[in-house]
Amino acid sequence: MEDNLMIIDPHVHMSSRTTDDYEAMQQAGVVAIIEPSFWLGQPRTQVGSFQDYFSSLVGWEPFRASQFGIKHYCTIGLNSKEANNEALAEQVVELLPLYLHKENVVAIGEIGYDDQTPAEDKYFRMQLELAKELDMTVQVHTPHRDKKAGTIKSMEVCLEHGLDPANVIIDHNNEETVKEVLDRGFIAAFTIYPKTKMGNERMVEVVRKFGSDNIIVDSSADWGVSDPLAVPKTASLMLKRGISREDVVKTCYQNALDAFSKNGRMKEEHWLAPKGIDQSQLFNDNSVLRGQTPRIDSEQIS
């Protein structure tokens, strides 16, 4: 791992992770993260569950991250899976405007298609309209099944609603989808999954082939098998495989910053000139930054 490489993980579900992960991420150079609102594994049945989840993304979780020297941002939206419960979806969409202006909210997301049902389509479009009205960045989740068609459809619908593709991040790309996404002027994010799908060896080859413009690496780490160090590990592997430092910085830091800072809430000064971790803000003597040895000891995504 190179010294002083700053990392942004623009897609990681920290609510499902432990403080060990925050600690390891900070040690590995992660300075800021974006936590998209998503599905929790168990479908929610009440609008209040969404409200409390969103509140946690703008309340408790940024505080928790700050205790580990990491700046936390989030994206707010109704995910595609739960859009299929229409009675509930209606109430959630009503709630969104109250959250979209909060100070760590950098985009509407992650929204898009899962099974590409009519209900998913309806709420995806409603939220794109909201993004347009409020001039917000959009973070799109692309389906795992029928991925290529679903990705293309997502982009077409964004264009249909008049969104600027440079203000839309299409996530969970692979070698099959990346060209279409870049050609249309959208931003292509890649989720590095352990074992399956997009591994970081493959990511190196994507950057070698497509360059570093408009390409972003993320971990999408959540409650499933995933690795919250996927971005620093991939950065490290890229350097080892001869990708230039400049390209590594772009794909693992700068492009994410550029893409998500458009509404002015995400700012480099938040971590370059932080107020400092106020020790008086630590509770119950729970000082968590004691300078343990970095836990990142290989580029291997286990």
Next chain:
Amino acid sequence: MQVSERIKDALEAQADQGSLKWLNEKIKKLEEDKSVRDLFMSYSLLASKFDKGSKLQIQNSDSEALIFLTSHNANLLEVARIYLLIKVLEIDRDFYGPKVANIIQVADITELETFLKFLDLLPYPEMFRFTAVEALRTNISVIFDAITLNNPYPAKYFNDQQWNQMYLKAAFMERDLSKIPSVDERANADLARIISDYAHERWAASRKIDPMFWRPVSGFLNPVLLRDMEHLIDSEDALENKAGALCCYHSGKEEAMQILNRKSDLKQQIEEGKLTWKNLKN
């Protein structure tokens, strides 16, 4: 003149004129239409219209509200948020009260901090006592501090149980107890017992306690607390000596004065006004 008018004047001197015009129109509409959606949208949009980087600046105001805002370093976004909430509560308490509660329920850390810090400026502040007490449960220190430190609200509206809960947790979280207003006025026998119990727990674990913590016990020195006073007066820690001396002196109790006599220098300093709770740590 209503509080809201004073705040409005202050905002007008500093904020962006386009934003102010927008806000005035929204408030007019909220008065005419009573719309929840408009309130939520207007409140949300304040963040993009008022600068949280600029502090409210007031020269020589006689308005308590404005003095309070500036002494708490309120920025323009905070002032605009409080102004809007005050305004809609003035317009129609019954209709907008529950909606304001909704806004607070979904607040992010900064919004909640603003709301709690300036809660005392709202009309019908007692309406929001539940939220204020809930804030005591948080582990997020900026929120806990917002309601607890330099805030007149708890002393005015908390009952003894709530006040004691706040005071004990403030000590537990190692906040600066000298920033809690009205500690003497809200002292009570139950709190004195809690303080003594907590001290025994800490002593048993060989841990220290902030000497300021003792302040509320003066009026309630029973045999147990008198032994605690001896412990403080005989301690090797000079700050504990001072805290014990202050408690004994202000108790006015004969037994306490006898304990205090062991430290005649401190007694003299208190009598001469040189040692007070305010300068205990200097």
